[in-house]
Amino acid sequence: MVKREFKTESKRLMELMINSIYTHKEVFLRELISNASDALDKLYLKEIAEGKQNISREDLKIDLFVNKAERTLTISDNGCGMTEEDLIDNLGTIAKSGTLEFRKAFEGETDVIGQFGVGFYSAFMISSKITVKSKAYGQTDANCWESSGEDGYTITHCEMASNGTEVTLYLRPDSEDEKYSDYLEQYTLTDLIKKYSDYIRYPIRMEIENSIPKEDNDEEYETVKEIKTMNSMVPIWRKQKEDLKEEDYNRFYMDKFNDYREPLHVINTKVEGSITYNALLYIPAEPPFGYYTKNFEKGLQLYCNGVMIMENCSELLPDYFGFVRGIVDSADFSLNLSREMLQHDRQLKLIAKNIEKKLRTELAKILQDDREKYEKFWTGFGLQLKYGMYADYGMHKDDLKDLILFHSLKESKLITFIEYVKQMPEGQKHIYYACGETLAKIAALPQSDAIQEKGYDILCMTEEVDEFAIKVLHVYDGKEFKSVTDSDLGLESEAEKAEIQKKTDTNKVLLEEMSKALQGKVKAVRLSSRLKKHPVCLVNDGELSLEMEKVLNAMPAAEQKVKAERVLEINAEHPLFAMLTQTIAEHPDKIAMYAKLLYDQALLIAGMTIEDPVAFSNAISQLMISQK
Numbered sequence: 001m002v003k004r005e006f007k008t009e010s011k012r013l014m015e016l017m018i019n020s021i022y023t024h025k026e027v028f029l030r031e032l033i034s035n036a037s038d039a040l041d042k043l044y045l046k047e048i049a050e051g052k053q054n055i056s057r058e059d060l061k062i063d064l065f066v067n068k069a070e071r072t073l074t075i076s077d078n079g080c081g082m083t084e085e086d087l088i089d090n091l092g093t094i095a096k097s098g099t100l101e102f103r104k105a106f107e108g109e110t111d112v113i114g115q116f117g118v119g120f121y122s123a124f125m126i127s128s129k130i131t132v133k134s135k136a137y138g139q140t141d142a143n144c145w146e147s148s149g150e151d152g153y154t155i156t157h158c159e160m161a162s163n164g165t166e167v168t169l170y171l172r173p174d175s176e177d178e179k180y181s182d183y184l185e186q187y188t189l190t191d192l193i194k195k196y197s198d199y200i201r202y203p204i205r206m207e208i209e210n211s212i213p214k215e216d217n218d219e220e221y222e223t224v225k226e227i228k229t230m231n232s233m234v235p236i237w238r239k240q241k242e243d244l245k246e247e248d249y250n251r252f253y254m255d256k257f258n259d260y261r262e263p264l265h266v267i268n269t270k271v272e273g274s275i276t277y278n279a280l281l282y283i284p285a286e287p288p289f290g291y292y293t294k295n296f297e298k299g300l301q302l303y304c305n306g307v308m309i310m311e312n313c314s315e316l317l318p319d320y321f322g323f324v325r326g327i328v329d330s331a332d333f334s335l336n337l338s339r340e341m342l343q344h345d346r347q348l349k350l351i352a353k354n355i356e357k358k359l360r361t362e363l364a365k366i367l368q369d370d371r372e373k374y375e376k377f378w379t380g381f382g383l384q385l386k387y388g389m390y391a392d393y394g395m396h397k398d399d400l401k402d403l404i405l406f407h408s409l410k411e412s413k414l415i416t417f418i419e420y421v422k423q424m425p426e427g428q429k430h431i432y433y434a435c436g437e438t439l440a441k442i443a444a445l446p447q448s449d450a451i452q453e454k455g456y457d458i459l460c461m462t463e464e465v466d467e468f469a470i471k472v473l474h475v476y477d478g479k480e481f482k483s484v485t486d487s488d489l490g491l492e493s494e495a496e497k498a499e500i501q502k503k504t505d506t507n508k509v510l511l512e513e514m515s516k517a518l519q520g521k522v523k524a525v526r527l528s529s530r531l532k533k534h535p536v537c538l539v540n541d542g543e544l545s546l547e548m549e550k551v552l553n554a555m556p557a558a559e560q561k562v563k564a565e566r567v568l569e570i571n572a573e574h575p576l577f578a579m580l581t582q583t584i585a586e587h588p589d590k591i592a593m594y595a596k597l598l599y600d601q602a603l604l605i606a607g608m609t610i611e612d613p614v615a616f617s618n619a620i621s622q623l624m625i626s627q628k
Helices: 011-019 027-049 084-091 098-105 119-125 180-184 186-196 246-256 346-369 371-394 397-403 417-422 439-443 446-453 466-473 494-506 508-517 546-554 575-586 588-605 613-626
Strands: 062-067 072-077 127-135 142-147 153-158 164-171 204-214 217-229 265-271 277-283 300-304 307-313 325-329 406-408 413-415 430-435 458-461 479-483 524-527 536-541 565-570
Touching (some): 027 072, 027 119, 027 164, 027 186, 027 307, 062 186, 084 127, 084 142, 084 153, 119 164, 180 186, 186 204, 186 307, 246 277, 265 346, 277 346, 346 371, 346 397, 371 397, 371 466, 397 417, 397 466, 417 430, 430 446, 439 458, 446 458, 446 536, 458 466, 466 479, 466 546, 494 508, 494 524, 508 524, 536 546, 565 588, 588 613
Parallel strands (some): 300 325, 430 458, 430 479, 524 565
Antiparallel strands (some): 062 072, 072 164, 127 142, 127 164, 277 325, 406 413, 406 458, 536 565
């Protein structure tokens, strides 16, 4: 037995392989099972290439054996095996991949998994020693490779009954930080196989212990051992669509993503061309647990040839589709050395773009064909789409605008922008909207009097992001969005404007005195053409609306308060205005108090906070006393 050194520049490279490349120790099992799968592929494809029919895929398998007394875990296969020279080349030279060479030789004929030649060494993360027994197919001799890590390896002759490879891991002792013996437990190995290697095309078998009642005594149990296949082998997304039923998709989703509810919608797509991939995408019936918390991780499960590489690949989904669950499987992904992370390359960006487009198209189809289903989706995830329209300076607004719904005040139901525009009466120039805490409060807003009187609809916006999203969109189908609190609603005819100006000139002194009393609070006090039933309201002059002011000032990071340019509007046809005109003539000293009362009243109507509640209360009391 001769001690051999690894063919590398230094022991430091081995140290990096073991301690630095992989972030999760558990991936060692994925790597060893993938290597075993590659060995089975090599044997099967070599037989085909040589025109032999001695082996079928059904004859090939991967077995796991646990010996708790010896603290060993063995992964074996009956694949192509390795000669002594192969062991030296593939295991004695770090980062040399026999699979990669094989892949090049059979380009286009195989999708074997390995490509870097470092996966085997991940097993040293949990092992103090590794032995590899291997017998090449068609050979009589077997060899045993053994290493304890950085010090090198030995190769000796050994006995094996048939071709294949057995990798035996001698687990490290448990410590305070690591319990390596967990990798000898049935439940741990089962979970890891399901997580990473469920869709390896060959059966992964393991001896399972089950306790069953004894035949003659139901209260006593006996342990029965059986060999059980632990993996599904064929992923659902690679099956023929005509062979799958709705319950198959639903069962897979509920098991895979731990959701007790069936999904709202499923998308099964396969793309071939410049990049080839399968995607199975689910829209949940309700937001996933913790969806609106900072700890929620969006992303799709990433597979490369059926082997799970990433649990949540966030790069494959935009934030506004972060609720989507599912998988993407492709042989075209460029992985990093450890196969734990995805390189940010052209293939990834192209797949992400295709998925985003597919989701938009599918949602638009649901909106058109199944309105009830779409509105159920909207209840759970509409807010996310509105944030998506506003995010990134409105970069995605045109992609999402036709998927957005708002409540129609006139129709009393959810409608799209295009539905609003289609039912606009002749002569209506703008799309009108109103913001408020509830639909009931929006319906009662005095600012909407004139709009409703003309038979125009109003879109109700109850979420904080709504108006910001609308401001980013600005126009739809050539129609500008207008808030009911905008100072210019574009409703008055020239005759109406002239009439308002005439009344303003007549009551110039009154309006000036009220403006003086509210100096610093409002930009102006004006007579209103929008008010029909109500005496007073606040509107905004400028882009910053009253609702946006409330939202921005409520943010935790708002160090400096912002303020919309407020205008107090008074209904010249209301009996209150007649009282004001009489007061300015008979008791001008009371105008300041009345102006402040009306301003506070308008603040309350707008859902805003009164600046001085005590003064407001005292003014009302004084007014009530004076009426005796």
